[in-house]
Amino acid sequence: MQRTRAEGPEYFHKVVDCQWACPAHTPVPEYIRLIAEGRYTDAYMINWKSNVFPGILGRTCDRPCEPACRRGRVEEEPVAICRLKRVAADNKGAVAELLPSPVEQKNGKRVALVGAGPASLTVARDLAPLGYELVCYDQEAKSGGMIRSQIPRFRLPEEVIDEEVGYVAQLGVELRLGQRIDSLKALLEEGYDAVFVGAGAPRGRDLDVPGRQEAAANIHIGIDWLASVSFGHIESIGRRVIVLGGGNTAMDCCRTARRLGGEDVKVIVRSGFEEMKASPWEKEDAMHEGIPILNYLVPKAFTHEGGKLTGMWFEKVVAEYDEKGRRRLVPSGEPDQHFECDEVLIAVGQENAYPWIERDIGVEFDEWGMPKVDSVTFQSTHPKVFFGGDAAFGPKNIIWAVAHGHEAAISIDAHCRGERVSDRPPPKASLISQKMGIHEWSYDNAVSNDRRYRVPLRAPEVALKDVRVEVELGFDRELGLKEAQRCLNCDVQTVFADDLCIECDACADICPTDCITFTTEEPEPDLRGKLKAPALNLEQDLLVSGPLGTGRVMVKDEDVCLHCGLCAERCPTSAWDMQKFMIETAQAGAACR
Amino acid sequence: MTYILKPQLHHPKLPTNSLGYTRRDYEGSVSTLCAGCGHDSISAAIIQAVYELEILPHRIAKLSGIGCSSKTPDYFLGASHGFNTVHGRMPSVLTGANLANRELIYLGVSGDGDSASIGFGQFAHAIRRGVNMTYIVENNGVYGLTKGQFSATSDKGSKSKRGVVNHDSAIDLVSIALQLGATFVARSFSGDKAQLVPLIKAALSHKGAAFIDTISPCVQFNNHAGSTKSYDFVREHNEAVNRLDVIVGREAIDVDYAPGETIEVAQHDASILRLHKLADSYDPTDRVGAIAYLQSAQARGEIVTGLLYVDPEAEDLHDGLGTVETPLNALSDSELVPGVEALARINAVLR
Numbered sequence: 001m002q003r004t005r006a007e008g009p010e011y012f013h014k015v016v017d018c019q020w021a022c023p024a025h026t027p028v029p030e031y032i033r034l035i036a037e038g039r040y041t042d043a044y045m046i047n048w049k050s051n052v053f054p055g056i057l058g059r060t061c062d063r064p065c066e067p068a069c070r071r072g073r074v075e076e077e078p079v080a081i082c083r084l085k086r087v088a089a090d091n092k093g094a095v096a097e098l099l100p101s102p103v104e105q106k107n108g109k110r111v112a113l114v115g116a117g118p119a120s121l122t123v124a125r126d127l128a129p130l131g132y133e134l135v136c137y138d139q140e141a142k143s144g145g146m147i148r149s150q151i152p153r154f155r156l157p158e159e160v161i162d163e164e165v166g167y168v169a170q171l172g173v174e175l176r177l178g179q180r181i182d183s184l185k186a187l188l189e190e191g192y193d194a195v196f197v198g199a200g201a202p203r204g205r206d207l208d209v210p211g212r213q214e215a216a217a218n219i220h221i222g223i224d225w226l227a228s229v230s231f232g233h234i235e236s237i238g239r240r241v242i243v244l245g246g247g248n249t250a251m252d253c254c255r256t257a258r259r260l261g262g263e264d265v266k267v268i269v270r271s272g273f274e275e276m277k278a279s280p281w282e283k284e285d286a287m288h289e290g291i292p293i294l295n296y297l298v299p300k301a302f303t304h305e306g307g308k309l310t311g312m313w314f315e316k317v318v319a320e321y322d323e324k325g326r327r328r329l330v331p332s333g334e335p336d337q338h339f340e341c342d343e344v345l346i347a348v349g350q351e352n353a354y355p356w357i358e359r360d361i362g363v364e365f366d367e368w369g370m371p372k373v374d375s376v377t378f379q380s381t382h383p384k385v386f387f388g389g390d391a392a393f394g395p396k397n398i399i400w401a402v403a404h405g406h407e408a409a410i411s412i413d414a415h416c417r418g419e420r421v422s423d424r425p426p427p428k429a430s431l432i433s434q435k436m437g438i439h440e441w442s443y444d445n446a447v448s449n450d451r452r453y454r455v456p457l458r459a460p461e462v463a464l465k466d467v468r469v470e471v472e473l474g475f476d477r478e479l480g481l482k483e484a485q486r487c488l489n490c491d492v493q494t495v496f497a498d499d500l501c502i503e504c505d506a507c508a509d510i511c512p513t514d515c516i517t518f519t520t521e522e523p524e525p526d527l528r529g530k531l532k533a534p535a536l537n538l539e540q541d542l543l544v545s546g547p548l549g550t551g552r553v554m555v556k557d558e559d560v561c562l563h564c565g566l567c568a569e570r571c572p573t574s575a576w577d578m579q580k581f582m583i584e585t586a587q588a589g590a591a592c593r
Numbered sequence: 594m595t596y597i598l599k600p601q602l603h604h605p606k607l608p609t610n611s612l613g614y615t616r617r618d619y620e621g622s623v624s625t626l627c628a629g630c631g632h633d634s635i636s637a638a639i640i641q642a643v644y645e646l647e648i649l650p651h652r653i654a655k656l657s658g659i660g661c662s663s664k665t666p667d668y669f670l671g672a673s674h675g676f677n678t679v680h681g682r683m684p685s686v687l688t689g690a691n692l693a694n695r696e697l698i699y700l701g702v703s704g705d706g707d708s709a710s711i712g713f714g715q716f717a718h719a720i721r722r723g724v725n726m727t728y729i730v731e732n733n734g735v736y737g738l739t740k741g742q743f744s745a746t747s748d749k750g751s752k753s754k755r756g757v758v759n760h761d762s763a764i765d766l767v768s769i770a771l772q773l774g775a776t777f778v779a780r781s782f783s784g785d786k787a788q789l790v791p792l793i794k795a796a797l798s799h800k801g802a803a804f805i806d807t808i809s810p811c812v813q814f815n816n817h818a819g820s821t822k823s824y825d826f827v828r829e830h831n832e833a834v835n836r837l838d839v840i841v842g843r844e845a846i847d848v849d850y851a852p853g854e855t856i857e858v859a860q861h862d863a864s865i866l867r868l869h870k871l872a873d874s875y876d877p878t879d880r881v882g883a884i885a886y887l888q889s890a891q892a893r894g895e896i897v898t899g900l901l902y903v904d905p906e907a908e909d910l911h912d913g914l915g916t917v918e919t920p921l922n923a924l925s926d927s928e929l930v931p932g933v934e935a936l937a938r939i940n941a942v943l944r
Contacts, residue, residue, distance in 0.1 A: 503784060506630070
């Protein structure tokens with residue numbers, strides 16, 4: 001196996017699992033360290049620069065970082081990264097001075113943003129400081145998109161939305177709210193230099209089984225119903241509620257129903273419990289509120305009496321797998337089951353809908369009715385039209401919308417400046433030694449043995465009474481500090497200098513997780529098997545040195561390295577050093593001008 | 594010195610031995626020796642050997658004297674018995690402990706100062722008597738704790754870190770041990786665990802006085818050009834006479850050597866020492882031949898390592914003295930104080 005090329009930004013970025021997994025590549029360990037130091041404002045600003053909505057995401061993010069967290073591979077659970085983000089947001093000081101100021105001198109380019117959700121707002125945040133004139137349209141009376149309409153208030157208070165959406169708006173974005181775009185052609189004809197479509201996936205899928213029309217008054221589409229609750233149009237629901245579907249929207253629906261008077265609320269899904277799309281913690285939260293989740297039940301019909309819903313029939317199925325491992329749901333043969341209810345919420349998926357985009361203006365669509373969008377530049381087949389968020393590739397979540405927004409902003413900026421959108425600006429990366437002196441490191445390298453802390457919750461008798469009372473209390477500073485110390489500082493890298501090593505074995509002996517081996521060089525698959533602890537996680541790279549004095553090589557498996565720095569601490573020649581790797585993905589305007 | 598604690602977290606797939614212990618369970622506290630010290634590698638080798646031999650930690654007694662090497666028992670086998678003696682007096686204390694309780698496994702750890710200078714006589718007599726023990730000298734050829742003077746094992750003509758040439762002859766502990774009748778004699782190098790771990794395992798399972806001289810570079814004071822105990826010098830001049838595999842119990846034997854090059858030696862405790870010959874003429878059961886081989890290699894400037902001599906039929910001090918099998922602390926009053934009649938019988942024999 002060749003000597004590892006650790007010089008570019010790529011190799012060490014991958015070692016920071018959380019940051020690598022985050023679509024926006026937020027520097028997670030850096031802000032967690034700042035939280036531990038009590039520098040909440042600084043921690044917030046690092047987040048704000050990277051993901052625009054720290055307070056919102058600290059409550060609602062789908063947290064792809066947490067399943068990736070190295071801590072989850074060396075003990076039971078990952079660091080509570082998402083809720084630590086909220087600690088930064090809750091405890092920050094004044095940030096107004098730290099935000100960019102509105103630009104007086106505009107650059108003469110006009111960009112229209114369709115939809116005022118996270119993707120459009122990210123584009124606006126990135127482009128406004130560069131002098132763009134931005135006009136943002138949304139059919140709702142308030143901005144925020146799905147953040148405001150679909151996420152229930154008991155998970156995300158209105159003032160948090162107002163605050164963070166406000167930070168973007170104050171940069172000089174013209175919000176045209178309550179104004180629905182019905183024709184992209186007409187919009188383009190208004191002479192915009194570029195149009196960004198961040199209109200989400202606004203159509204909830206329906207369920208066409210017998211009785212749907214007759215009992216329509218008591219059957220609601222999940223996301224529409226959630227929006228009506230959010231905007232105060234709906235304030236109650238029947239006593240017995242069935243929620244159909246196994247995604248996060250279904251979880252929001254059932255928990256909301258519980259707070260609007262639903263006493264007997266249950267979730268019923270077609271698939272098995274394990275395969276449900278909802279995040280494990282969202283399922284846990286629902287069950288914690290006394291909501292059972294029944295699985296392997298396929299809806300067959302609504303029952304009704306005199307135009308009023310009385311219940312639903314379900315067919316019991318079992319999962320069968322063919323030789324290719326594909327799952328099929330086949331009838332179990334058990335008798336169909338009937339569940340009585342007063343109302344049904346359908347949360348079986350969301351779809352994109354583009355009736356307002358004319359098919360003859362140059363924006364091409366694929367066979368599934370989705371626009372053809374470049375996955376790097378987010379440009380459509382019309383050079384002036386860009387897509388992002390759920391509008392680009394179907395329903396995902398806020399953090400993906402933000403990541404799309406950043407990339408689209410780079411493209412729009414390049415397009416408006418007459419440059420090629422395919423030329424992507426490189427990230428800013430640095431690698432700096434953390435050695436302060438003998439046995440002194442600039443980071444707290446002692447590894448905490450604590451298990452993951454639970455976020456304190458409001459008592460159910462209070463939380464379930466009011467849909468606007470936030471159920472999670474968040475970590476206080478003390479808990480936040482303890483949880484922050486569980487972070488392994490994976491961005492402080494073990495950097496190896498071949499020419500300094502004397503092969504004394506000190507690092508291999510001290511390493512608590514047996515990551516380091518000195519051995520003869522072999523092709524990678526053989527090498528992985530013969531290490532002190534076999535490197536079986538193929539997702540994780542090996543750091544391999546060049547030939548050392550004895551002809552052997554040093555091999556370090558990155559998989560379960562605790563970044564404790566003991567290898568560097570016990571190295572007599574400083575062949576090992578702990579160096580902080582920082583990477584900031586490029587945002588619009590990053591390149592030299 | 595390292596201030597941070599070694600994290601408790603370990604590799605999620607860290608294996609356990611048949612006792613249910615991981616290798617990490619045999620560790621001690623974090624070393625306070627200089628970074629890169631060869632002694633730390635020897636500690637790691639001891640941990641590995643005891644883990645592989647699947648010995649219950651409380652069955653081992655580790656004893657040492659004074660010096661860098663004698664500090665190391667704190668850094669391995671944290672759950673075993675320990676005794677840190679006066680300078681150079683480890684062999685006597687170990688002999689006494691062994692006489693009192695022969696059921697423990699005795700591991701003596703010493704250095705070149707502790708064994709070749711202040712405790713030279715102690716070393717000689719414990720070996721001579723055939724005390725059942727493993728005696729490891731962590732030999733760096735320098736007084737590290739007092740900042741770099743030559744020790745009794747520094748080679749004549751070698752240079753100190755300050756450039757001073759040593760004019761005294763060196764004591765070769767391996768040759769001495771062979772002459773004194775040690776029944777297991779080996780030399781190894783802290784930088785070669787593949788060799789060292791099986792030697793420690795074999796020594797621990799040997800009945801009789803087992804001696805291992807382990808060259809262990811002092812990174813701080815004896816790892817420069819002109820030193821004969823530096824990492825570079827030892828690697829360049831290391832002449833291993835054999836490679837050892839220790840086969841305990843009914844483990845599958847899967848070592849694949851060409852026939853005729855391998856000999857097997859069965860020890861008292863049924864462990865088998867499988868020796869793969871590297872030097873054609875070398876016979877590790879020939880004490881006289883071993884001494885001659887060592888002398889000639891030394892004249893050539895080579896450092897001979899490996900299992901140099903083993904007597905699988907060895908007897909120990911208890912066999913010679915005919916002592917009681919039961920540890921003294923487990924004998925009852927009636928056995929310890931047999932009464933007036935028994936005394937009279939003994940006295941009659943002596944008249």
